[in-house]
Amino acid sequence: xxxxxxxxxLDPYTGTDAVMDILIGDDGAICxxxxxxxxxxxxxxxxxxxxxxxxxxxxxxxxxxxxGQTHKEDVLTGAAAAAAGGYATVxxxxxxxxxxxxxxxxRYVLDKAAGCPVEVLQAGAVTKGLKGQxxxxxxxxxxxxxxxxxxxxxxxxxxxLCRAAMEQAAAQDVLxxxxxxxxxxxxxxxxxxxxxxxxxxxxxxxRASAESAMIARDIALALDxxxxxxxxxxxxxxxxxxxxxxxxxGASIYAEVTPHHISLTEDDVLTHGTYARMNPxxxxxxxxxxxxxxxxxxxxxxxxxxxxxxxxxxxxxxFAKAPSGITGLETAFSVCNTYLVQTGRMTPMQLIDKMSxxxxxxxxxxxxxxxxxxxxxxxxxxxxxxxxxxxxxxKSANSPYTGLPLTGAPRAIVTGARVTAR
Numbered sequence: 001x002x003x004x005x006x007x008x009x010l011d012p013y014t015g016t017d018a019v020m021d022i023l024i025g026d027d028g029a030i031c032x033x034x035x036x037x038x039x040x041x042x043x044x045x046x047x048x049x050x051x052x053x054x055x056x057x058x059x060x061x062x063x064x065x066x067x068g069q070t071h072k073e074d075v076l077t078g079a080a081a082a083a084a085g086g087y088a089t090v091x092x093x094x095x096x097x098x099x100x101x102x103x104x105x106x107r108y109v110l111d112k113a114a115g116c117p118v119e120v121l122q123a124g125a126v127t128k129g130l131k132g133q134x135x136x137x138x139x140x141x142x143x144x145x146x147x148x149x150x151x152x153x154x155x156x157x158x159x160x161l162c163r164a165a166m167e168q169a170a171a172q173d174v175l176x177x178x179x180x181x182x183x184x185x186x187x188x189x190x191x192x193x194x195x196x197x198x199x200x201x202x203x204x205x206x207r208a209s210a211e212s213a214m215i216a217r218d219i220a221l222a223l224d225x226x227x228x229x230x231x232x233x234x235x236x237x238x239x240x241x242x243x244x245x246x247x248x249x250g251a252s253i254y255a256e257v258t259p260h261h262i263s264l265t266e267d268d269v270l271t272h273g274t275y276a277r278m279n280p281x282x283x284x285x286x287x288x289x290x291x292x293x294x295x296x297x298x299x300x301x302x303x304x305x306x307x308x309x310x311x312x313x314x315x316x317x318x319f320a321k322a323p324s325g326i327t328g329l330e331t332a333f334s335v336c337n338t339y340l341v342q343t344g345r346m347t348p349m350q351l352i353d354k355m356s357x358x359x360x361x362x363x364x365x366x367x368x369x370x371x372x373x374x375x376x377x378x379x380x381x382x383x384x385x386x387x388x389x390x391x392x393x394x395k396s397a398n399s400p401y402t403g404l405p406l407t408g409a410p411r412a413i414v415t416g417a418r419v420t421a422r
Contacts, residue, residue: 001026002417003039007048007380011055012353013369022053024376028416033372046412046419048380054352055368056088056377056413058359060177061152061232061256061304062329064090064120067108068097073309073395075109078329079116081307081394084422085329086410087118088356088377089365090307093152094125101125101136103144110145117413117420119377126151126165126176132158138168147363150177152232153279155214157183162218166227175363177230178218180239181280185210190277190324192284197269201319208236208287211280215239219246222253230254230362233306235261235280237290244299254362256304257291259328259335264288264400272400274315274322278308292345295354302359305332309396327394331401334387337408341383348383378414385409 004022011017021037024030039045064078073081075092082090092109094100100109106122113120124141126149128134138149149169156162156178169176181189186206191198193205215231219242222229231243234255243255260278265285269276276282294300308325315322328335336355340346346354356379360368367374387409389402412421 001040001043002414002419003037003043003045004048004053004414005045007051007053009053009370010349010352011370012349012357013055014371016370017349022370024414024417026417028375030370030372030374030376033370050382051411052348052381052383053370054379054381055356055370056379057086057333057355058363058365059087059090059305059307059329060302060359060363062090062092062307063095063309063325064092065309066096066112067105072311075112075120076116077393077395079113079118079120081329081392082118083413083420084393084410086333086379086381086413087329088379088413088415089119089121091121091123091147091363094123094150095130095153099125099129101128103140106141106144106146117415117418121145121147123147123177124149126156130154132156132161135165135168138172138174142172142174148175148177148230152177152179155179155181155183159217163221163225166221166225166229170225170227175228175230177232179232180214180218181206181210182213185213188320189279190281190319191269192266192281195266195269197266200270203320206279206281208238208283211236212238212242215242219251219253222246222251223249226252228252230256232256233258233261233280233304234291234300235283235287237287240290240294240299244294247299255300256302257295257300258304258306259332260326260400262288262291262295263335263339268400274317274319275326275398275400277319277322277324278326279324292340296346301362303332303336303354304359305329309394310398311396315398327392327396327399330392330394331389331399331406333381333410334406334408335401337383338406342407376414376416379410380412380414381408382411383408
């Protein structure tokens with residue numbers, strides 16, 4: 001048994017905002033909530049005074065590079081990074097080597113994650129080998145445990161194939177998660193088109209219209225088919241306006257935004273170079289503000305990290321040849337607290353909602369409230385501590401936030417009656 005004492009419980013599921021104790025039984029389920037509970041004989045205790053106790057975070061977009069690129073990350077180190085970031089559940093993308101397009105590979109990840117303090121789920125691919133030519137077996141992947149299907153990293157460019165995928169997904173109630181960048185509008189990836197950073201590094205960059213053109217098309221297809229579609233790592237004001245309109249029209253669409261797109265702009269690429277190279281790229285300050293506004297009004301449903309580990313050697317290449325993506329699981333809460341809560345744009349409860357309840361709802365994850373009878377998946381959070389990240393649990397450290405002063409940090413997660421400290 002475990003008794004968490006003196007923590008401020010913030011739960012967007014129940015609206016609870018109160019200092020109370022939480023007693024967790026040997027089976028991992030919450031068995032009592034209340035003020036100044038008495039610890040049963042032999043019960044472990046954890047003093048959470050000064051900390052917030054919230055539902056554990058859910059990240060619907062991570063890359064653990066397993067199988068195939070485990071020199072960058074693997075299921076176990078990725079789970080350790082997630083635990084350090086306050087996450088209870090993460091969903092790995094399908095662009096592994098080989099592609100996670102079969103039930104056997106879904107089960108490989110789930111089996112390897114057994115025993116981790118973090119629940120690791122594995123997405124299946126929309127198309128076989130991510131080639132955009134032939135649809136994968138949606139029913140088999142769903143039955144194997146895939147919470148969604150995605151060709152993340154690659155745009156599903158063929159409109160007819162995309163519509164067929166939506167028809168099949170709608171028939172089988174499968175969520176599709178789309179990376180939206182029209183390739184012909186991306187002269188070079190990783191940096192905003194025409195920005196000072198693009199000029200500095202001698203590349204044209206990626207147009208914002210590459211994202212919005214695909215989102216507009218897929219809103220139309222989602223309306224046509226009734227499919228549930230998630231737009232990944234939204235980056236531009238124009239994309240936000242289209243998603244807002246699509247929701248108003250009745251499309252079953254959702255959107256995620258990353259901590260880096262709500263905290264950094266194209267100008268930060270001048271400072272951080274390849275460590276701020278990502279797809280879609282960082283945009284202008286007006287785009288950043290539009291993303292925050294959309295998160296507040298519900299146009300964007302949730303925050304997802306797009307945790308994308310790469311080696312230092314890869315990131316040391318010249319800009320045009322370096323891989324896109326940054327790590328994000330360990331820094332996400334600190335970044336979002338610093339740029340959203342500490343600036344007054346968002347309340348702590350709102351941030352917890354966007355990092356836990358909202359993504360859980362999109363992916364159909366239930367039993368996450370801090371309530372008697374639910375399995376305990378909790379995060380213990382410090383909102384005010386000064387934090388500087390220099391080392392990581394991840395195998396990779398390709399983060400523009402390394403060495404920067406941030407505010408707040410996760411202190412531990414609780415899985416059942418098990419505490420995993422950061």
